[in-house]
Amino acid sequence: MSPPTSASSWSCETHSVDETRQLGAHLGEALEPSSVIALSGNLGAGKTHLTQGIAEGLGIERRLVNSPTFALVQEYAGRLPVFHFDTYRLRNVDEFLDLGFDEYLSLRGVCIIEWAERVAEVLPADTLTVRVSATGESTRLFEWQAGGEVSLRILQTLRNRSR
Numbered sequence: 001m002s003p004p005t006s007a008s009s010w011s012c013e014t015h016s017v018d019e020t021r022q023l024g025a026h027l028g029e030a031l032e033p034s035s036v037i038a039l040s041g042n043l044g045a046g047k048t049h050l051t052q053g054i055a056e057g058l059g060i061e062r063r064l065v066n067s068p069t070f071a072l073v074q075e076y077a078g079r080l081p082v083f084h085f086d087t088y089r090l091r092n093v094d095e096f097l098d099l100g101f102d103e104y105l106s107l108r109g110v111c112i113i114e115w116a117e118r119v120a121e122v123l124p125a126d127t128l129t130v131r132v133s134a135t136g137e138s139t140r141l142f143e144w145q146a147g148g149e150v151s152l153r154i155l156q157t158l159r160n161r162s163r
């Protein structure tokens with residue numbers, strides 16, 4: 001039986017960088033082994049700031065986290081290992097797979113992918129997707145969608161913590 005739409009999707013808004021980091025931290029605390037977080041949204045939407053919060057929630061110093069523009073994938077060690085991908089500079093899905101995405105996935109850590117819409121076809125069904133959009137100078141909308149059992153549980157925990 002598929003879950004009702006109301007449980008698999010949720011949206012929330014933040015009003016400052018600090019609030020976005022707090023939202024990310026709540027998510028980081030809720031993550032489980034093999035979590036996949038797919039981030040989409042324009043340049044400057046807030047994907048990296050959310051990722052810094054996620055890192056903090058996993059016990060990783062946020063200053064270590066930047067857009068992995070040149071390395072394409074960064075690894076951080078926290079409560080769970082984190083693999084942070086930025087696909088902005090990749091030309092196609094094969095280049096993403098060549099980075100070793102499937103191998104990273106098998107390490108049962110947390111995979112966070114910026115510009116995930118570019119590689120959506122090779123992400124697992126059980127991915128927590130979030131679309132970030134600017135709704136004002138300092139406000140950002142986060143639209144969440146869970147695609148399976150693990151991401152649904154994480155989203156539920158995030159909603160409870162963010163109340």
Ligand SMILES: Nc1ncnc2c1ncn2[C@@H]1O[C@H](COP(=O)(O)OP(=O)(O)OP(=O)(O)O)[C@@H](O)[C@H]1O
Nearest residue numbers: 015016017020043044045046047048049067138140
């Ligand atoms: N509520 C907010 N949450 C997050 N960032 C905000 C917010 N309000 C304003 N900002 C600004 O928006 C920008 C977000 O930058 P960030 O690097 O996180 O975006 P990004 O989506 O990762 O972009 P890119 O695709 O270029 O890597 C920053 O300049 C930040 O100061």
Ligand SMILES: [Mg+2]
Nearest residue numbers: 047048067114
């Ligand atoms: Mg970024």
